[in-house]
Amino acid sequence: MFRSRESFLVAKKPKQKQKSISPIQKSFDKYSCRIIRKINIETLDPFGFSAIEEQEQPNNKFEQIGNFLHIKTKNWTIRNLLLFKKYDELDSLIVKESERLIRSQRYVGSVIIKPVPIENCKDSVDISIRVLDTWSVIPTGAFSSSKANLDLTERNFFGLGHELELNYIKSFNNSTVTTFGYDSKYTIPNFKNTFINTSVSSRTDLNNNTYKAIKIDRPFYSTYTHWAGGMSYDYKSFAQPLPDSNAVLSMQNFKNKTYAFWGAHAFTVFGNRTEFARGTHLVFSTGYTSSTFLEKPDINYDPLHFYSSSKAVLGTIGISSQRFYQDKYLFRFGIIEDVPYGKVFSITGGAENKNNLTRAYFGSRFSYGDYFDFGYLQGNFEYGSFFNNNKTEQTTIKIEANYFTNLFPIGSWNFRQFIKPVLVIGANRLNTPKDRLNLIDVNGIPGFNSSPLVGTKKFLTTFQTQSYNQKNWYGFNFSPFMNFTVGFLDDGNYKFLNNKMYSQIGIGVLVNNKYLVFSSFQLSFSYYPSLPIDGSNIIKTNAFQNSNIEFHDFQIGQPYVVPYQ
Numbered sequence: 001m002f003r004s005r006e007s008f009l010v011a012k013k014p015k016q017k018q019k020s021i022s023p024i025q026k027s028f029d030k031y032s033c034r035i036i037r038k039i040n041i042e043t044l045d046p047f048g049f050s051a052i053e054e055q056e057q058p059n060n061k062f063e064q065i066g067n068f069l070h071i072k073t074k075n076w077t078i079r080n081l082l083l084f085k086k087y088d089e090l091d092s093l094i095v096k097e098s099e100r101l102i103r104s105q106r107y108v109g110s111v112i113i114k115p116v117p118i119e120n121c122k123d124s125v126d127i128s129i130r131v132l133d134t135w136s137v138i139p140t141g142a143f144s145s146s147k148a149n150l151d152l153t154e155r156n157f158f159g160l161g162h163e164l165e166l167n168y169i170k171s172f173n174n175s176t177v178t179t180f181g182y183d184s185k186y187t188i189p190n191f192k193n194t195f196i197n198t199s200v201s202s203r204t205d206l207n208n209n210t211y212k213a214i215k216i217d218r219p220f221y222s223t224y225t226h227w228a229g230g231m232s233y234d235y236k237s238f239a240q241p242l243p244d245s246n247a248v249l250s251m252q253n254f255k256n257k258t259y260a261f262w263g264a265h266a267f268t269v270f271g272n273r274t275e276f277a278r279g280t281h282l283v284f285s286t287g288y289t290s291s292t293f294l295e296k297p298d299i300n301y302d303p304l305h306f307y308s309s310s311k312a313v314l315g316t317i318g319i320s321s322q323r324f325y326q327d328k329y330l331f332r333f334g335i336i337e338d339v340p341y342g343k344v345f346s347i348t349g350g351a352e353n354k355n356n357l358t359r360a361y362f363g364s365r366f367s368y369g370d371y372f373d374f375g376y377l378q379g380n381f382e383y384g385s386f387f388n389n390n391k392t393e394q395t396t397i398k399i400e401a402n403y404f405t406n407l408f409p410i411g412s413w414n415f416r417q418f419i420k421p422v423l424v425i426g427a428n429r430l431n432t433p434k435d436r437l438n439l440i441d442v443n444g445i446p447g448f449n450s451s452p453l454v455g456t457k458k459f460l461t462t463f464q465t466q467s468y469n470q471k472n473w474y475g476f477n478f479s480p481f482m483n484f485t486v487g488f489l490d491d492g493n494y495k496f497l498n499n500k501m502y503s504q505i506g507i508g509v510l511v512n513n514k515y516l517v518f519s520s521f522q523l524s525f526s527y528y529p530s531l532p533i534d535g536s537n538i539i540k541t542n543a544f545q546n547s548n549i550e551f552h553d554f555q556i557g558q559p560y561v562v563p564y565q
Helices: 005-012 061-069 075-079 092-103
Strands: 002-004 035-044 108-118 121-133 137-143 147-157 162-171 180-188 197-204 210-218 227-243 249-268 280-295 310-327 337-354 357-372 375-388 391-404 408-410 413-427 457-469 476-489 502-513 520-531 535-541
Touching: 035 075, 092 108, 092 121, 310 357, 337 375
Parallel strands: 002 310, 035 121
Antiparallel strands: 108 121, 137 147, 147 162, 162 180, 180 197, 197 210, 210 227, 227 249, 249 280, 280 310, 310 337, 337 357, 357 375, 375 391, 391 413, 408 413, 413 457, 457 476, 476 502, 502 520, 520 535
16 A cells, blocks of 8 residues: 655665655554554644654643643544554554554644554554644634635644634625625544545625535545445525627526535455555446526526536446555655555546436546656546537546656755646537636636636646755744746637747745644745736735645546536
8 A cells, every 4th residue: 555755766776875855664564463452542732742752742831832722632533544443453554554544634743653562472462553733723814905804724623633614704895795704614524433524614705605515425535445425415696797699798696506426336356465456446436416507697698508407427437546655845844745656547428418408428537647766757638528419519638747856955955846737628619608718726827817818728837846944943944936837728729839828937935834734834926927807017925825736646436527627
């Protein structure tokens, strides 16, 4: 299941000097098949303690006060994350995977699981688990002459591992529909060791648009999981402007509710003798989605009936293989991170009924990722298309990659280079702006406003240089970074790389503190040479995050139509 970055390099190049910054995955093989007699769990307050160095203690008032105000994670919260229990035979891979699952929780700073030999007993072993908490309450806010915004995030509610997110926004502008809005979400991430996640959310903005949702699902949280599934419901009530045939905008009202159900089963295909075999599965997944519009635009503003009720049934079959490397200095400063590697190949088929028309759907995905001598590289290819009378409709082709280099030192600093290219191609799309690509923010250039700019094809590339400074100031580390993103839209022709290039140039500093649940925050400035609405030579603050570059996993979950975005 796991391989450390260092052990991989040694396996590939026995004579290569080991990298001291790479953690080594410890082994439990010596104790394999012994009966687990006891499981001792100890959770630690975030300040002054260490999961590794048991003798470390808080030594100043700041640490003592912080620990007094902190509610430690409950022992049974950690126990619910374990894939083994008392009286099981010790399985090295299962123990390592349990450690990864604990480490992946945002309220955990670090975790150490180790076997404890029992004197004069060679058929049993005790297990010791030490977990270092992080400070989990994060209040933030922003104020201006026109509005105020307050946020509160709690990632470990009363030590239960539950997540609470609250946002309140107050407007001082009389032109808004309402004077306040809110956004709330409560999540139970793991119910009694079932790994069933439940979340309830509700939102109302300053324009009186509302959103309510409930989601219950059990994902493939581990490669050793054989069953997954879920259900969800969401309701939206909102208004947005749409153009008529004369391009005259008018505000239109929408009300929509959506139900979704899905289930999946993973079969072991190569037995259980090797680590690769245990992490490789044949997966079957099926899902049903029903979307109903209770209120939709007038036909003059939606002549193609784009906003119409629909029902869809999809099924996916594929091969998934996933394991993990351990590395440091990626997105969380100095904290061990688990980087997935492996491959997945899947095909998806099904049908959609919309506007009294039933169309077949076919899609496929291939993804591969691994560490190489030159760094980590992951590629992802997806294709999806509807078929109507043997003709393709609303076809989507998506090709993307994620790459980052090995750490390279310059003096007392370390650096990584991240590169993420994305190509999205659409064919036979509907003749409406809502079935077009754009470069807006999340799916394009961070902080970019391009509402009037749409196309059927786009190409984006993000370059980011991240530095890591080992020195700290009162527990804080400062890591400057640079970001450069370029994007193209086809604008109705096939030579879209010859069209105008839009870009964003950013510089910033990542401020890290190992004690906080959000281990870092940032200050950044972005420069935009050209924006379609705002003009040229625009500078914005905190318009992008240094973690905008992320990698995919290699799991197969709920069947889906390849997103055109």
